[in-house]
Amino acid sequence: MTGASAAVITAGVTTVEELNAAVEAAQSAFEKGRTEDPATRAGWLEAVAVGLEQDAATLVAIAARETHLGVPRLEGELKRTVFQLRLFAAEILQGEHFDATIDHADPHWGMGPRPDLRRYNVPLGVVGVFGASNFPFAFSVMGGDSASALAAGCSVVHKAHDGHRELAVRTAETVISALEAVGAPSGLFSLVSGRRAAEALVDHPLVKAIGFTGSTAGGRALLDRAAARHEPIPFFGELGGINAVFVTPNAWAARREEILTGYAGSFTLGMGQFCTKPGLLFVPAGEAEEIGRVLGGALADFAPAQLLSERLHGGYIDAVRRLTGSHGVDVLLEGDFAAAPAPTVLRTTADAVRNDPGILRQEMFGPASLVVEYVDEAELQGLAELLEGQLTTTVQAEEDDDVAGLAARLAEISGRVLWNGWPTGVTVSYAQNHGGPYPATTSATTSVGTAAIRRFLRPVAYQSFPAARLPEPLRDSNPWNVPQRVDGLWRRPSVAPFEATSGGQP
Numbered sequence: 001m002t003g004a005s006a007a008v009i010t011a012g013v014t015t016v017e018e019l020n021a022a023v024e025a026a027q028s029a030f031e032k033g034r035t036e037d038p039a040t041r042a043g044w045l046e047a048v049a050v051g052l053e054q055d056a057a058t059l060v061a062i063a064a065r066e067t068h069l070g071v072p073r074l075e076g077e078l079k080r081t082v083f084q085l086r087l088f089a090a091e092i093l094q095g096e097h098f099d100a101t102i103d104h105a106d107p108h109w110g111m112g113p114r115p116d117l118r119r120y121n122v123p124l125g126v127v128g129v130f131g132a133s134n135f136p137f138a139f140s141v142m143g144g145d146s147a148s149a150l151a152a153g154c155s156v157v158h159k160a161h162d163g164h165r166e167l168a169v170r171t172a173e174t175v176i177s178a179l180e181a182v183g184a185p186s187g188l189f190s191l192v193s194g195r196r197a198a199e200a201l202v203d204h205p206l207v208k209a210i211g212f213t214g215s216t217a218g219g220r221a222l223l224d225r226a227a228a229r230h231e232p233i234p235f236f237g238e239l240g241g242i243n244a245v246f247v248t249p250n251a252w253a254a255r256r257e258e259i260l261t262g263y264a265g266s267f268t269l270g271m272g273q274f275c276t277k278p279g280l281l282f283v284p285a286g287e288a289e290e291i292g293r294v295l296g297g298a299l300a301d302f303a304p305a306q307l308l309s310e311r312l313h314g315g316y317i318d319a320v321r322r323l324t325g326s327h328g329v330d331v332l333l334e335g336d337f338a339a340a341p342a343p344t345v346l347r348t349t350a351d352a353v354r355n356d357p358g359i360l361r362q363e364m365f366g367p368a369s370l371v372v373e374y375v376d377e378a379e380l381q382g383l384a385e386l387l388e389g390q391l392t393t394t395v396q397a398e399e400d401d402d403v404a405g406l407a408a409r410l411a412e413i414s415g416r417v418l419w420n421g422w423p424t425g426v427t428v429s430y431a432q433n434h435g436g437p438y439p440a441t442t443s444a445t446t447s448v449g450t451a452a453i454r455r456f457l458r459p460v461a462y463q464s465f466p467a468a469r470l471p472e473p474l475r476d477s478n479p480w481n482v483p484q485r486v487d488g489l490w491r492r493p494s495v496a497p498f499e500a501t502s503g504g505q506p
Helices: 003-007 016-033 040-054 056-067 071-094 143-154 164-179 195-203 214-229 247-271 288-298 308-324 350-355 357-361 379-385 404-413 452-457
Strands: 102-103 119-124 126-130 155-159 189-192 207-213 235-238 244-247 282-284 331-334 344-349 368-374 390-398 414-419 459-461 484-488 489-491
Touching: 016 155, 016 195, 016 489, 040 071, 040 143, 040 235, 040 282, 056 071, 056 126, 056 484, 071 414, 071 452, 102 235, 102 244, 126 143, 126 195, 143 155, 143 207, 155 195, 189 195, 195 214, 207 214, 207 452, 214 235, 235 379, 235 459, 247 288, 247 368, 282 288, 288 331, 288 344, 288 368, 288 414, 288 452, 308 344, 308 368, 350 357, 350 368, 350 379, 357 368, 357 390, 368 379, 368 390, 390 404, 404 414, 404 489
Parallel strands: 102 484, 126 155, 126 207, 155 189, 207 235, 244 282, 244 390, 282 368, 344 368, 390 414
Antiparallel strands: 102 119, 119 459, 331 344, 484 489
């Protein structure tokens, strides 16, 4: 293989020398493509979307074989990935991400004479991206991190996840072929694999940011490595969470079976391998037997499937056994640890978690969850105080319930707060936020939605530059037709809104 394709490793693992070559090619591609206009860059994203659509049957077949995820789920996830690329293409055409700001020279400015100042956002450079195992399309090779980095104007070196390496290679080949066909710079996207390449990717001086989706332990190790560099770089890690759900007494009295049925469906969706799985359910005490009965009925037709990998299966077994062995925790609904495990529901009390808050912080990545019984509604906010950072939190309540204090606390510790819903299913949209305080993520940003693009940008101001030497978004003539804030007032060109034609979530 030649050009960009040389960075796709089809056998073995990537050597450090091959990684260095991929990063250097990515830097060259970034330098060639960094000043391309939004229409050209949007065309690159559209070409990738078309390429993935055309190769969908093969990609889904490989994914099903490597991940044990069902074909309908994988088809929906690939559809989401393509939708995301097109949404990002439309977003960069609108130009909001530039945040173009113009302050004309003003001799009467309140701080004294003001020079001509103009600021906009520029891409960071080469971005290293680490794919996730549980979403082989949406959070992997051309998932949210790769797509948003390309949309920002960066180049991407993607580290393949070992759980679906054949799929990663095939997807990367499809992406690279699509980019080459429309004239994108060679090396704009590449794929590497293996631990040594992963470490060298984080260490490489030409890499200016890292996107990561995975475990807390793995993410923290890479975060520390990125911070320890001679030139520390941003590390945008999405590490998961417990995703607590709080049920008020009024909601419990009015909708107990509905809530438990929704809970059962949500914590077992995708065999409980979603980062937004509700791992905690806080309910009024005194009905453990009834909870077990309703959940048993709701899960009666549940069809177990294999987990993503043997390693994850082993981790799931260890997590369930460890939590089951905690003081004050017992089994409410007994599952099993078969190759395709049946769901497990554990039970504990508010007193137990106050004595040992660590109970609330143990993630069980698989079809298991923990019910926490409280005695008085006044306990809920204090229980929320025991939680670490979450991707999501949920309030199941009635309209007349006074949950303002609880909701305020949940907003402090999570990136998305739901009312009478379930957190699994993260739509790709303008207002979406998929993030949260550590350990949910390592930064105050989102990895899903159009705002994800801004992670890979930084502001640059130009002072007293001749008009002809200014970047296009900062010129008074506005050749790229982007929104500009001029002397404090926004001027927004008329741009046709994006029409969603491909659906929003798996």
